[in-house]
Amino acid sequence: MNDHDALLALALVGTARGTLPGPGTGPLGQAAAQITRPDAEGTLLARAALHALAHTAGRLPDPASDTLPTPAPPDTLPPAPERAARHLPPVLGTPLLSEWLTLCAQAGWRVPTARLPELLDAARHDSRLRPLLTPVLGERGRWLASFNPDWSFTPPDEDAWDTATDAGREALWRSVRDRDPHAARDLLREHLSSERAASRKRLLNALLDTLTPDDHTLEPLLDTLTTDRSDDVRTLARTALHRLSGSAQNARNAARFAALVSLDNPGLLGRPTGQTPSTLTPPTAPDEHATRDGLPDPTSKDRLSATALLEHLLEHTHPDALLAALNIPPATLVNIARQHDHLPALVQNAVSTSHPALAAALLHHLPTHPFLLQIGPPETLAAAQTQALRDRDPERLLALLGPHPGPWPPDPSAALLGTLRDTIGDAHYAAAWGYRWAQLAELAATHAHPHTPHPDPLPADATDYAHRTLTELLGTLELRKQMWNDFGKERG
DSSP states (O other), X not given: OOHHHHHHHHHHHOTTSSOOOOXXXXXXXXXXXXXXXXXXXXXXXXXXXXHHHHHHHXXXXXXXXXXXXXXXXXXXXXXXXXXXXXXXXXXXXSTHHHHHHHHHHHHTOBOOGGGHHHHHHHHHHOGGGHHHHGGGSHHHHHHHHTTOGGGTTSOOOGGGGGGSOHHHHHHHHHHHXXXXXXXXXXXXXXHGGGSOHHXXXXXXXXXXXXXXXXXXXXXXXXXXXXXOSOHHHHHHHHHHHHHSTTOHXXXXXXXXXXXXXXXXXXXXXXXXXXXXXXXXXOOOSOOTTTTTTTOOOTTSTTOOOHHHHHHXXXXXXXXXXXXXXHTOOHHHHHHHHHHTTOHHHHHHHHHHHTOHHHHHHHHTTOTTOHHHHHHSOHHHHHHHHHHHHHHTOHHHHHHHHTTSOSSOOHHHHHHHHHHHHHHHTTOSSHHHHOHHHHHHHHXXXXXXXXXXXXXXXXXXXXXXXXXXXXXXXXXXXXXXXXXXXXTTOOOO
16 A cells, blocks of 8 residues: 555544554655644645645656647638737627627638637637627637537538537538528428437527528428427427418418408408408318417317417418408508407517518507517607607616617617716615616617717716716727727728
8 A cells, every 4th residue: 555545544534543654765755754743634634735746746648649630721711900809808708799709700800819719618608609709710710619529519510410419500500501591491401300309499490590581492391390299399390481471371371360350341441540340250161281280170179269269360370461361451450459359469470570560550559569669660669769768767768779789879879878877976876776777877888889979977976886887888888989990890
């Protein structure tokens, strides 16, 4: 038994039950003999520490690999110049990193090589950074990421599909989608049906995130997935078909809608409010496509009532198909939903399909609905923001500005900064100002236009909290303004 093992054996039984072993005769034992403490426990621990240090210091290096890794390929993108790269250290670990990466991609540059490990680590912990970092990694960054499983979120080569993880396949598909949507659709046709359910869900979610009318060519594939063995996959496939206005699923739902709803006085269609009474006629004939479209067959014991069927159709049929089914304007469709108490279903439909005309019609009845305002006429959203600023309503401002990606236009940015300045002066701490105002200040720091003029200074008698908070906000905007200038994004 060597000295280290003897010390370990004593530690296991305790110094009260055993005797401290004498040090060996070698150089390490002689060094250990010089270590003594007033008590046996301290001597044992000190000598054990010496042996552990000697063991670590004397460890032989790992044998060299039989094959050296392939060197990194040459980078095709130029590195971010120093004037832009100098902003990277202060924004690492802050919300401004997203903006820096976005500006870098827009400029056609890559991140500095020396910063690759810490940026890959940052993206490992924050998934929102991954799609922003991927375009600016460069060849060396992707090469480096291949050696660390924790960085496997970077997209592999297209020929690595079979060996990639579910997350790797999603990343690969998104990267192909960005540069060649047609090739991305071909990848789905080739692989989606044979993927396991978790991977099918990932890929369908990625498709929904980027769905365009050109994806109508995927309808045969999506149609087969409406009978998939996974409930989630079936739902995602139907959602994609719902958002493709010309799909056969929408056409079938539109036919159901036309058979269900009768307008009592079609001659009133020209009325501005679209207030045309309607009646419902429940279906009785078999519907061979009901199950694939997410409906129970009307002849089954689980059939929906007429009003429940209307609610489903109002939510899950593209607005264009609903309007064409009865040849009605959006206002009349809104009135049908209101008459049968299904306005929330139609609102959900307008939001999920981002339908401006239906949103505009709904805003007549729901003028403050934040999501409808986002997709309705821009002037309506601007008017609502202006009114909320006038009313100094932080809850409403968060609902109107929060979903809007930055940078916000200069005018509402300047108006919000002025309102923040006017409301903070007497606050001694965040709770005294109001939690929502503090949230708006944080949002303005990262979303307001960086070239927004600063508001007037606070009065001299404003609180220290007010001065500190406003100074930090304006300082962040100044940093963003300098970043924009250094990336060549001067205002105008």
